[in-house]
Amino acid sequence: MASELLLLDFNFSPFAARVRIALEEKGLEYESREEDLDNKSPLLLEMNPVYKQVPVLIHKGKPISESSIIVQYIDEVWNHKSPLLPSDPYERAHARFWVDYIDKKIYPCGNKLWNLPKGEAQEAAKEELMESFKTLEAELGDKPYLGGNTFNFVDITLIPFYSYFHTFEKLGNLNMVKECPKLVEWGQRCMHKESVSKSVSDPIAVYEAALEIIRDLGF
Amino acid sequence: MANEKVKLHGFWVSPFANRVKWALKLKGIEYEYMEEDVWNKSNLLIQLNPVYKKVPVLVHNGKVILESFLILEYIDETWNQNPLLLPQDPSQRALTRFWAKFAEEKIFEAAFNALCSHGDEQKKAVQLTMEAMEKIEGELKGKQQFFGGESIGYLDIILGWISYMLPVFEEVGSVQILDPVKFPATIAWSNRFLNHPVIKDTLPPKEKMLVYFQERRHIISCANLGWIKF
Numbered sequence: 001m002a003s004e005l006l007l008l009d010f011n012f013s014p015f016a017a018r019v020r021i022a023l024e025e026k027g028l029e030y031e032s033r034e035e036d037l038d039n040k041s042p043l044l045l046e047m048n049p050v051y052k053q054v055p056v057l058i059h060k061g062k063p064i065s066e067s068s069i070i071v072q073y074i075d076e077v078w079n080h081k082s083p084l085l086p087s088d089p090y091e092r093a094h095a096r097f098w099v100d101y102i103d104k105k106i107y108p109c110g111n112k113l114w115n116l117p118k119g120e121a122q123e124a125a126k127e128e129l130m131e132s133f134k135t136l137e138a139e140l141g142d143k144p145y146l147g148g149n150t151f152n153f154v155d156i157t158l159i160p161f162y163s164y165f166h167t168f169e170k171l172g173n174l175n176m177v178k179e180c181p182k183l184v185e186w187g188q189r190c191m192h193k194e195s196v197s198k199s200v201s202d203p204i205a206v207y208e209a210a211l212e213i214i215r216d217l218g219f
Numbered sequence: 220m221a222n223e224k225v226k227l228h229g230f231w232v233s234p235f236a237n238r239v240k241w242a243l244k245l246k247g248i249e250y251e252y253m254e255e256d257v258w259n260k261s262n263l264l265i266q267l268n269p270v271y272k273k274v275p276v277l278v279h280n281g282k283v284i285l286e287s288f289l290i291l292e293y294i295d296e297t298w299n300q301n302p303l304l305l306p307q308d309p310s311q312r313a314l315t316r317f318w319a320k321f322a323e324e325k326i327f328e329a330a331f332n333a334l335c336s337h338g339d340e341q342k343k344a345v346q347l348t349m350e351a352m353e354k355i356e357g358e359l360k361g362k363q364q365f366f367g368g369e370s371i372g373y374l375d376i377i378l379g380w381i382s383y384m385l386p387v388f389e390e391v392g393s394v395q396i397l398d399p400v401k402f403p404a405t406i407a408w409s410n411r412f413l414n415h416p417v418i419k420d421t422l423p424p425k426e427k428m429l430v431y432f433q434e435r436r437h438i439i440s441c442a443n444l445g446w447i448k449f
Contacts, residue, residue, distance in 0.1 A: 050354060059310070072313070073309050073310070077309050090297075093284045096286075096292070097285055097286060100289070
């Protein structure tokens with residue numbers, strides 16, 4: 001039934017990675033179509049006319065956009081195995097809160113390390129980024145996963161950014177092991193899962209891509 | 220549900236807190252309301268919401284739920300009697316969540332910028348608001364009474380601020396966004412929403428809102444011009 005599920009994808013996108021992980025966790029077969037973001041396909045433009053971005057999951061011809069919304073959709077449709085969200089409404093609200101927090105903070109602050117020249121604005125973004133990681137470190141506490149005893153929606157949302165730790169360290173002059181040792185351990189733990197290691201980007205490749213952006217922007 | 224203790228921490232003019240009021244009222248849930256002064260935050264609010272220090276906060280039997288979008292879903296899942304706020308079908312739910320997120324990021328933020336800015340920056344903010352609203356106008360065409368169908372649903376609640384607060388932004392910012400030629404469906408929806416029995420009596424007084432947002436516009440303009448540093 002591979003044609004039932006089509007993912008408009010981009011290898012490097014941490015948002016697309018979330019969807020890939022969710023699909024793997026559920027054991028679903030799907031077709032992945034790599035988009036050229038400089039030359040977007042007519043299908044992408046048709047399926048996500050509002051944002052024109054990946055990931056888009058097309059299920060039996062119907063498009064679903066926005067990674068957090070897609071992951072919840074996958075969990076609701078294929079609800080017979082590997083739950084990605086807790087069943088209790090309060091626990092669900094708690095998980096969604098942290099997903100929303102990660103979405104508001106990590107990429108919006110992190111990408112300023114390569115999309116902005118060095119200066120006040122970049123420093124402020126770096127500070128906010130580290131504050132966010134420390135908040136997540138506190139939320140993780142001594143639990144094996146952000147989802148508690150099991151890997152869940154919150155872990156899926158953050159883990160693609162584990163590949164970015166190396167880039168944040170190099171560009172931001174940071175030491176993630178020193179600042180957030182539990183998060184680093186958490187990242188390594190998640191990487192043992194096949195669904196994760198198959199889906200996330202290589203840290204060196206992420207760093208090289210960031211350097212290329214900096215070069216192109218002339219910073 | 221006699222043992223249920225529901226408390227809502229809000230602020231009189233917060234459109235986010237208002238969403239929760241509407242949801243609780245629609246479901247017929249009794250609750251205690253706590254007015255918070257967001258400009259002089261209580262220790263309790265900071266304790267309940269240490270990450271953002273904001274309203275609304277819903278406390279249900281001691282459990283704390285934050286963020287208006289998430290509180291609405293929590294209410295719908297916990298009190299799953301009619302009216303249901305979100306659609307049952309997963310693809311409809313996904314679409315509803317998509318439009319809610321879009322509206323918050325693209326319409327509300329731009330409209331607030333239009334309220335607080337001047338000159339070219341304001342013109343740009345108005346343009347962005349209207350562009351985003353065109354998408355919502357498109358979604359309303361061919362719909363029944365509300366986004367939720369015959370009755371008010373999640374998306375109506377999320378967008379509800381447009382009906383009573385956007386006209387205030389327009390007046391304070393001296394701009395026009397709700398052009399009746401461009402947005403006939405939105406304006407018709409807005410009127411139906413305002414006249415709904417649950418919504419009608421829960422709106423902050425317009426005069427009070429005008430004064431409040433005049434002050435916000437003034438303070439933010441001064442801050443942007445560098446006269447006041449926060």
